[in-house]
Amino acid sequence: MPLIEFSDKGLYCRQGNFYIDPWKPVDKAVITHAHSDHARWGSKYYLCHHLTKPLLQLRLGDNLYESVDWNEPVFINGVKVSLHPAGHIIGSAQIRVEYEGEVWVASGDYKTEDDGISGAFEPVPCNTFITESTFGLPIYKWKKQLDIFEDIKNWVAQNKENKKTSVLIAYSLGKAQRVLMPLSEMGLPVYVHGAVWNVHQALVNSGWKLPEVTRVQPDTPKEDLVGNIVIAPPSADGTPWMKKFYPYSVGTCSGWMQVRGNARRRNTDAGFALSDHADWYGLLQAVKATGAQKVYATHGFQSAFSRFLNEQGIEAGEVKTEYGGEEEESKAAEETEEIIMDNG
Amino acid sequence: MGESLLGNEGITMKQFAKLVNILGTSTKTNDKLQALQDYFEVAADQDKVWVIAIFSGRRPKRIINSTILAGWCLEIAAIEPWLFDECYHTVGDLGETIALLLPEQETQNETGNEHTLSYYLQTFIRIEKETEQVKKDFITSSWQQMDRNEKFVFNKLITGGFRIGVSQTMMVNALAKTVKVSSSIIAHRISGNWDPATTSFDDLLSETVAATDFSKPYPFYLAYAVDEDLDKLGEEDLWQAEWKWDGIRGQIIKRNKDFFVWSRGEELMTEKFPEYNHFKDQLPDGTVIDGEIISLGAPAEDGVFKPLPFAALQTRIGRKTITKKQLTEAPVGFIAYDILEFEGEDIRYKSMEERRQLLEQVIAKTNYPALHISPVISFNTWEELGVTRTKSRDMGSEGIMIKRKSSPYQSGRKRGDWWKWKIDPLTIDAVMIYAQKGHGRRSNLYTDYTFAVKDGDKLVPFTKAYSGLTDKEFAQVDSFVKRNSIEKFGPVRTVKPELVFEIAFEGIAASNRHKSGVALRFPRMSRWRTDKKADEINTLEDLKEMLKIYNQQGVVEATDL
8 A cells, every 4th residue: 555645636645544735625634835726625624834824824714724843743643744845935845754664755846946935945855756747848947046036127127217017927925925025126116916915914914024015906096106016916917907007018927938939828028937846957856866766746747757757767657636737727717816806 | 128239339149039039029019110120220231131031031041951950959958859859849849949958058148159140141051062060060069159049049040930920011110110211112122032142231222223123023912801891891883893712822023024923922933833934925024913823724715714722723832843744633824813013114003993904905915725814793782792702612712802993002911992701611510639739829738639520430530720719718628638638649649539619611622641531721610619519520421512512613704704
């Protein structure tokens, strides 16, 4: 019996009778991070990191939550469970599961470059590693975060010169906070969409020191926005909500922007390949650092990535899960509701 | 953009790559126009000439094929061919895939690469006949000096098909603003037969040179599809109606005893249609005629012409040498629509009525049986014309053209004077069985589908289609494909036969190259039939029935004239 099984509800540990990031309601859920394709509604009990708890409360409402610190073991029916930084977004964790000397790690989403707010990815030695592979092709090789921030700042500066508002499209949870840091160094007012505002407030209330932002309101004067910065989630892109900012230029922050066709499809003016996922080299580095004898790749380019690992002598298989894949779309859907609330 | 280009002495490949980047990603025409103008302001003349050449489809010959080029990339990036293929099918562009896979230089700095666009293009020409090793040395060492953006553009120059979201019209407009000459004059000057390697910027845009290039065609005047209500066009009397023929729009030019045939794509096709030699001497010097290059059935002794399906003409284009068999099986004629130059004078400013008279006069002096004047359809009311239009398919035509009698011959696609009124397409309901990822803005999205009809309890693939759905629908189908694929053959996924689409097409012809025995003209998805199940689709029998009805050659009585 494998320590973790791939069931139709999610990753299942039979010995401990708990699920990791289940996509259907279960009795016990261990959550890697607060994005909606991983943290779903309806379970009776959620175990997560301290930093994730307020975000789950924001998104899933009141439930039975238990939170732990990094590497603080919890024993569930003899199974030792601990959380380790994944570097994806604030509070994101890899889940380490140990029973009778055998160790499995489920990565959740992760990136290997330290972004300064999400915690530095920690390689966790294990026998079996379940890894994401959203960007599991060698065409995905990210530029350094600082270089991308430089590109974004130049773009903002040029828009300001042309008297245009810079509308940056970034997920309300994760990317928005990540770009906020360098943007705040420019000394320009930063306005945010309601969905970004809600996350921002939840983080500030739980003790995060984040640069100041202003929520875009129906009565925000147009003159205040000209040449300044607006951060909005993908679901706001192309909606009437944007009209207020005219004339504006849209910049999209997403790993998918690495390929020109994607940027063109989104009709974005500027694409910044800034991702909260590991690139091909990050994935390989992470897999090797675990020393795992067996790897399961899921979500994204799992078939190419696992084939490559096999050719490298690392036994690997692919697993179908309901995480991501069309990650952008699923997160957009979640944020649509927030927008409706915001517009209403 | 402005600040990075201006004040820079030498305009290098880096600036051109930046220009291409803006043109490729900007969503606003004005921004693109401005970027082009900025570039033209500061670029060296020779670079400008090359930019004009590239954006009007005059690239140097391809010096190496894509497979070899990809092979060099594999070698440098040290990856397996299958992984390269995975990447290519995700990116949807070979030049870009290579640019993304090649290692980035560690010491990339602003002054890294001093070479100009002309340098690269001229080197392509210089080494065209050299050994593969010489080419490899040049290309791989060039890669080493470039950033990712430059590599992409460089690769596009090598692999061809420089379609990056800038139309020739836009380039013409930018140029017109830069040199302060009207855009219709510019359009004419840069059309025709010129070699960027030997033409200077001044020569290209100067009046005198234009006058001595006898091959130069005029820009084509193109029609928009008519809006719903024909009554808005006003009095029927003011308009002339003709059939819309389904061949290749072309211009035939007789000047200085020389004869040229141009396609609308500005390709010189004189050699492809030896039939035209029979009447070229009957045309007076200083004559330019606009019309349709089209395959016509047996020469008409009784004054009848019969267009063959477009598939017949297809056997004639894209071939270097034409066999006797092709000449007899798919003879090509010409249907004249308009006359643009008469007795050496540009008469595009005259009314269509006047031009038509001159055209009739010129054609009357010829006696080649496959050279026709486009018949005028007589009608009294728009309603009557609508009834005539329903017979288009029997005529072998794809609808009706409506032209204002007083209209001058304009350049490009313009509203107001010329309209096309196409017939409704043929349609058939089919189920999607294979899917493949698209190119360009559809990269990494399953948008290229193969469809099947029923034959008993089997499914027979009969066409591919790529267009007709909204972005949202494509995203939904893409997600269906990802969840319901059965098997993977290279880039192609077989998909659970579940989604039904109405496929619209303009024509149908017998084909022995397809399993189904038919080939469709312009197939596209006209509707996603979410109301239909896979067992409610049309059958192979239905397709064959359509073939029987519509594959017949059209027949036009010359007495209609």
